[in-house]
Amino acid sequence: MGIPRIAFFFVVISLVLFAASFYMGRRVKQAFGLSVRAERAGLVVVLGSVVAMILARALGLRPLGEVAFTLLLALLISTGLLLLVDLAKLGALPFKWLASRAKPTPAHAPEPVLALATEPAAPAPAPVEPPALEPAKAEAEATPALPTRRDFLTQAVTGSALLVGSGSSFYGAVFGRHDYVIEEVPVRIPGLSKRLDGYTLVQLSDIHFGTFVGDAEMRAAEELVRKARPDRIVLTGDLLDNDAKYAEMLGRFVRNIAPLARDGVVAIPGNHDWYAGIDEVVAALKAAGARVLRNDGFVIGDEKDGFSLLGVEDVWARRLSPGNGPNLDAALARVPKDLPRVLLCHNPVFFPEAAGQVALQLSGHTHGGQVNLGALQPGKLVLPYGYVAGLYERNGSRLWVNRGFGTAGPPARVGAPPEVTRVVLVSA
Known part of the structure; x- marks a missing residue:
């Protein structure tokens, strides 16, 4: 960047x-x-x-x-x-106003009947001085009033927000970002040969090697990949955070995991790989033995019983380097037309363009929202099409959005545990 x-x-x-x-x-x-x-x-x-x-x-x-x-x-x-509480209050104002307008008008009390004065009015009595308060009563009146119901609610809401915010942040930074899981996802692939039924792609995405993702996280990822027993490992972008000096760590990681997969490692770049330095990232991957797909593809198996594994450039490359960007047609031109297709694309926003042309797209980028509080998932509001995490379908194609392994921005995860995905291809 x-x-x-x-x-x-x-x-x-x-x-x-x-x-x-x-x-x-x-x-x-x-x-x-x-x-x-x-x-x-x-x-x-x-x-x-x-x-x-x-x-x-x-x-x-x-x-x-x-x-x-x-x-x-x-x-x-x-x-x-x-802010959510304040927005709810603002939303309730019209209803309060309507409720006040709907209240019945109170009946007026009858006006008093004035008597005719037959005698001269008596002089007004002299004001009477109030009696001096006893010491106990004076002390009681000087005591501050107890908080009103409104004060109590304001304190309760504000205190609860502070407690939830602080607790969630602490949990996400200390525990949440290391709460790794292996997600197993069987996906039916129309036309997949029985010989490749059960073929396993183990996906890692958004590792973000950098200041907050280092050797400890790398060892955890290696152990998870070992447990997932991959036929092939696919890395779907944002492998570095924002500094090319961590490309050496990425290369070391690829060399460590490559022997864990029968068929090696395939990788595509993400937007952060462009920010860090796309040439350094690609060079580190290739030097470590990974196959890098940038608008490219190849056949796994053979041209009779295999399937095509495709990879396209990140969508942000269009802005960062004019003339670059995802080109699915170029990738399709590299493989036979009649084989099933699995696509690697970092950003799920590309899925509407790929849907109908591939059986499955594997993406990342979103981190599953990274910080979610129960039903509050801001990612669904800001990400196009609402592709945040999990499995989606469009025009007969499937999309899997991996929650990622590392973090970007705050080194914390809340309600979006880091994952390694074990994608099992099933012949339909």
Whole structure:
């Protein structure tokens, strides 16, 4: 990723974080009477965390970055929850107004009948001084009033948002991002030969080797691949995070896992591989013995009983390098027309274009949303077609979206456990 793009990214993120900090400060002050000094201290913590985040990325300071990102993620989750509450309140305003208009008008009390004055009015009595309060009564009246129901609800909502935000961020950073699973996905492939029934593709995606994904995560991935017993390993992009210096680690990883698969390793690039340096990523993969597919394909098995494995370039390559980008027609031209086809494409947004031309597309990119809170899955709102994680179908074709293995942005996962997918091809 170029320097201007990185700078723009951090400026936008910093503005969002400071806006969230200001909003959260106002809400906490309203709920708990936060002092001005405490409010300023919160802004200083946010500023320090943003600076620490940038330094951690630039200098590879993993512990510093993990602390900073955990604090900032807690802020964002808490802010998001409170914003949902405020939006619900705004949505309820029209109904409250209609309810108030529908209330019956109270009946007017009869006006008092004035008596005719027959005698001169008596003089007004002199004001009577109130009796002095006894000490016990004076003390009772000086005691502050108990919080109202509205105050209690405000404190409960704000406190709950802070608790959920902080707890979720801590869990995601310490446990969630290491809660690895192997997903087994049998997929029927029309026309697949019985000789290849049960052929297993083990998919890893979005490893993001970098500041927050290193040797420990690499060893965990190797062990999961060993347990999955692949015929062939497919790596579907975003193998590096944003720095080409980690290409050596990627090459080492490929050399370690290649002997675990009978037929070796196939890889395609993702958008982060372009940000880090596409030439360095491809060179590391090829030097380690992986076959890299960029608008290319080949036959697994033979031309009579095999199937075609295709790979296309990432969709973001169109913006990053004019003239590049996914070209399914070029890949199809490299294989026989009458064989079943399995496509590797990093971004699932390409599926509508590939649907009807391939039996199965394997993608990643989305991280399964990476941070989800129960039914709250922001990825479904912002990702095209709602392809976030799992199996989808369109025009007779299937799409599997892998949740990825590493992390991007905050090194945390909530409600989106990292996965290795064991795709078992079944003859239909």
